[in-house]
Amino acid sequence: MLLEVAVGAPVRGTFTYEADDDARLEPGQRLVVPFGRRRAIGFYLGPAQAAPEGKVRRIEQALDGETLFSPDLLSLIRFAADYYLYPLGEALRSALPPDLGRVDRQPATERAPAIETVSLIQPAEVWKAALGRSRSQAALAAHLEARGGSARLEELKVAVKDAPALVRKLAAKGILALHAADGGAPDSPFSGGQAPRPSDDQARAIETITASLGRFETFLLHGVTGSGKTEVYLRIISEVRERGGGALVLVPEIALTPQLAGRFRARFGSQVAVLHSGLSDRERTREHSRLRNGEATIAVGVRSAVFAPVPSLGVVIVDEEHEPSFKQEEKLRYNARDLAVYRARLNQTPCVLGSATPSLESLANAREGRYRLVELPERIDSRPLPTVELVDLSAARRTRNEAPTEPRDELELLGPRLSLALEETLASGKQAILFLNRRGHASLVLCGACGESARCPDCDVALTHHLSRGGELRCHYCDFRTPKPAGCPSCKGELLVIGAGTERVERELAKRFPDARTLRLDRDAVGSTAELTRILAAFAKGEADVLVGTQMVAKGHDFPGVTLVGVILADIGLGMPDFRASERTFQLLAQVAGRAGRGRDPGRVLIQSFHPSASAIACVEGHDFPRFAAGELERRRELGYPPFSRALAVRIEGEDSAEAERTGRRLAEAAKRWAFPGMKLLGPAPAPIARLRGRSRFQLLLLAQGPGPLQALGRRLVDVAQTAPNGVKVAFDMDPLSML
Numbered sequence: 161m162l163l164e165v166a167v168g169a170p171v172r173g174t175f176t177y178e179a180d181d182d183a184r185l186e187p188g189q190r191l192v193v194p195f196g197r198r199r200a201i202g203f204y205l206g207p208a209q210a211a212p213e214g215k216v217r218r219i220e221q222a223l224d225g226e227t228l229f230s231p232d233l234l235s236l237i238r239f240a241a242d243y244y245l246y247p248l249g250e251a252l253r254s255a256l257p258p259d260l261g262r263v264d265r266q267p268a269t270e271r272a273p274a275i276e277t278v279s280l281i282q283p284a285e286v287w288k289a290a291l292g293r294s295r296s297q298a299a300l301a302a303h304l305e306a307r308g309g310s311a312r313l314e315e316l317k318v319a320v321k322d323a324p325a326l327v328r329k330l331a332a333k334g335i336l337a338l339h340a341a342d343g344g345a346p347d348s349p350f351s352g353g354q355a356p357r358p359s360d361d362q363a364r365a366i367e368t369i370t371a372s373l374g375r376f377e378t379f380l381l382h383g384v385t386g387s388g389k390t391e392v393y394l395r396i397i398s399e400v401r402e403r404g405g406g407a408l409v410l411v412p413e414i415a416l417t418p419q420l421a422g423r424f425r426a427r428f429g430s431q432v433a434v435l436h437s438g439l440s441d442r443e444r445t446r447e448h449s450r451l452r453n454g455e456a457t458i459a460v461g462v463r464s465a466v467f468a469p470v471p472s473l474g475v476v477i478v479d480e481e482h483e484p485s486f487k488q489e490e491k492l493r494y495n496a497r498d499l500a501v502y503r504a505r506l507n508q509t510p511c512v513l514g515s516a517t518p519s520l521e522s523l524a525n526a527r528e529g530r531y532r533l534v535e536l537p538e539r540i541d542s543r544p545l546p547t548v549e550l551v552d553l554s555a556a557r558r559t560r561n562e563a564p565t566e567p568r569d570e571l572e573l574l575g576p577r578l579s580l581a582l583e584e585t586l587a588s589g590k591q592a593i594l595f596l597n598r599r600g601h602a603s604l605v606l607c608g609a610c611g612e613s614a615r616c617p618d619c620d621v622a623l624t625h626h627l628s629r630g631g632e633l634r635c636h637y638c639d640f641r642t643p644k645p646a647g648c649p650s651c652k653g654e655l656l657v658i659g660a661g662t663e664r665v666e667r668e669l670a671k672r673f674p675d676a677r678t679l680r681l682d683r684d685a686v687g688s689t690a691e692l693t694r695i696l697a698a699f700a701k702g703e704a705d706v707l708v709g710t711q712m713v714a715k716g717h718d719f720p721g722v723t724l725v726g727v728i729l730a731d732i733g734l735g736m737p738d739f740r741a742s743e744r745t746f747q748l749l750a751q752v753a754g755r756a757g758r759g760r761d762p763g764r765v766l767i768q769s770f771h772p773s774a775s776a777i778a779c780v781e782g783h784d785f786p787r788f789a790a791g792e793l794e795r796r797r798e799l800g801y802p803p804f805s806r807a808l809a810v811r812i813e814g815e816d817s818a819e820a821e822r823t824g825r826r827l828a829e830a831a832k833r834w835a836f837p838g839m840k841l842l843g844p845a846p847a848p849i850a851r852l853r854g855r856s857r858f859q860l861l862l863l864a865q866g867p868g869p870l871q872a873l874g875r876r877l878v879d880v881a882q883t884a885p886n887g888v889k890v891a892f893d894m895d896p897l898s899m900l
């Protein structure tokens with residue numbers, strides 16, 4: 161028997177292998193195959209169409225006894241590999257927990273925890289209709305029904321043949337719930353977690369969306385910060401569960417704090433599998449198998465969870481859909497939000513994209529009628545949105561006749577208005593969040609005599625000053641570290657430390673408000689998920705008065721005690737050479753502003769900026785998303801950028817700059833030769849960060865009206881890229897998000 165196999169290796173195309181004629185294989189099933197001089201994980205795709213020339217090798221082994229991919233998942237991954245121009249075998253491998261993608265270290269097939277009891281969670285009409293032709297499954301359900309709805313698995317084994325296999329199948333169909341021996345009291349999927357009564361707006365949103373269960377439709381749930389989007393998700397999922405379906409919920413990494421996971425667990429108990437990056441490989445494999453065998457039916461996870469094996473998928477939800485962290489920036493460069501929509505379509509289920517600040521892509525889709533817009537225009541209990549005040553930092557500069565750049569002295573870091581507001585907040589026993597999207601102490605270390613600045617030896621970026629270890633300079637891209645020198649290495653001049661980071665804010669705060677209890681939240685302060693949990697929990701419990709941090713403080717948190725949000729410097733990021741810089745800045749500011757006044761007391765937001773009239777900043781003042789979006793969309797239309805076009809970025813990098821550039825030029829020539837009419841070609845040009853980790857970077861940007869022509873051209877360029885010299889890497893990035 162000849163098989164078509166996708167091999168888990170960075171190679172193009174599929175391969176033909178041979179297996180015994182009586183081998184029973186399922187599409188997507190894992191294999192171990194000889195590949196070159198090593199062994200690799202392969203995935204069975206189907207019978208080979210034709211015998212290839214030359215000798216056909218035999219597979220070594222078929223794993224698992226069944227496929228790990230349901231048909232919808234297999235189609236999703238095939239689509240992703242195709243769309244994102246990435247090898248199928250590698251795509252399949254990266255959709256699995258790492259342990260299952262390795263050929264060397266196969267985990268002892270970890271047994272799912274022993275199931276002790278089993279209970280019916282569907283009324284007879286439902287399971288009878290669903291099980292029409294599967295006699296043995298119907299018999300088992302009937303047996304359970306006769307026993308009052310639940311039984312111990314041991315007893316079932318005696319009464320019904322193949323009971324363990326049957327119950328897993330029934331659980332996967334959402335007809336049974338399985339309760340593990342170690343799970344304590346079996347929790348019904350409908351118990352626990354006091355659900356508040358939905359507001360009128362929430363009720364309307366829930367009704368609109370649940371009305372489309374069972375068919376594909378994408379909703380853009382645009383709800384202001386604190387409008388209770390999570391409750392809408394929970395209600396929709398309840399409804400899906402009652403119909404025996406499963407749910408997939410994608411959230412950005414930082415939002416997947418215990419707070420959010422807790423809200424899902426409180427409502428759905430052990431039905432929830434949580435998938436975040438803090439899991440060990442072993443835990444990941446375990447959650448994967450809990451979903452696969454139907455023990456869990458709701459996957460709540462970060463971007464990679466878009467590939468989670470949710471049984472009988474009934475709804476797909478993407479929270480904070482505008483978040484850049486849904487984009488994977490290496491290997492299979494997918495956007496989980498976009499794949500989520502595609503997965504919903506494959507499964508004929510609704511897809512809900514939620515955000516207070518929708519991406520312009522989704523907004524354009526809603527305007528053009530591809531998505532249905534559902535709005536939550538008010539906060540819960542008609543609480544007001546916080547008042548937002550802009551503090552113009554350049555005014556003070558102008559009077560002193562200085563160039564507007566950075567808050568240079570400590571006085572500006574916590575300017576007079578922000579200081580006063582902090583003082584009042586602390587005096588009234590409320591909490592404050594101070595946001596500065598830059599970690600470390602200072603962003604630039606500069607010689608006051610010769611003007612030379614400290615730069616990373618391997619990257620084209622300035623080093624950031626950190627206070628740790630008695631002062632060191634760090635590269636935020638490759639993590640290069642070196643002690644801060646006493647004077648300028650070139651001229652021995654005095655070194656100036658310019659531009660603020662979170663450490664500096666924390667230090668200044670300690671100086672001016674010595675009694676305030678402060679916590680800092682950024683990637684330096686948080687080494688692990690456990691630490692993140694600890695800091696957020698402490699702040700939620702009121703164990704600190706001020707939370708200082710980077711964008712980590714901006715997202716999703718619900719701290720009712722916070723009445724003041726201070727933005728130290730709103731302009732960071734605004735000047736990035738990226739056409740999305742303005743959109744990103746607006747989203748970040750609107751999100752962080754949305755953390756204020758979520759409890760009973762109204763909130764206040766102070767935004768310090770050198771460019772208070774920039775639309776990304778000015779529009780935050782009146783919570784004016786429509787005005788921001790209208791202006792920004794107009795600008796994008798003029799420039800022909802997404803969402804008014806689709807883009808494919810080709811990224812070329814190599815240690816040898818000349819070689820990388822040559823490859824870029826060859827690709828550009830090929831692209832020009834094969835370009836479709838109306839396509840725009842930019843580059844090859846050095847990337848804005850022209851060197852990273854010792855490699856020179858170039859990029860080529862292709863713009864077209866739709867993805868089709870980009871795909872067709874992309875596939876031909878993939879062939880050209882195959883002939884790039886050793887040491888030059890070419891990556892294809894469909895719908896790129898970062899232009900750096």
Ligand SMILES: Nc1ncnc2c1ncn2[C@@H]1O[C@H](COP(=O)(O)OP(=O)(O)OP(=O)(O)O)[C@@H](O)[C@H]1O
Nearest residue numbers: 356357358359385386387388389390391540716718
């Ligand atoms: N119907 C309701 N009645 C009372 N409280 C509610 C209701 N719905 C939600 N809440 C509460 O309102 C708060 C805000 O809800 P939630 O965190 O879901 O907002 P959100 O829309 O996700 O906001 P953001 O976009 O800022 O993250 C939460 O504390 C939540 O428990």
Ligand SMILES: [Zn+2]
Nearest residue numbers: 616619635638
């Ligand atoms: Zn570096």
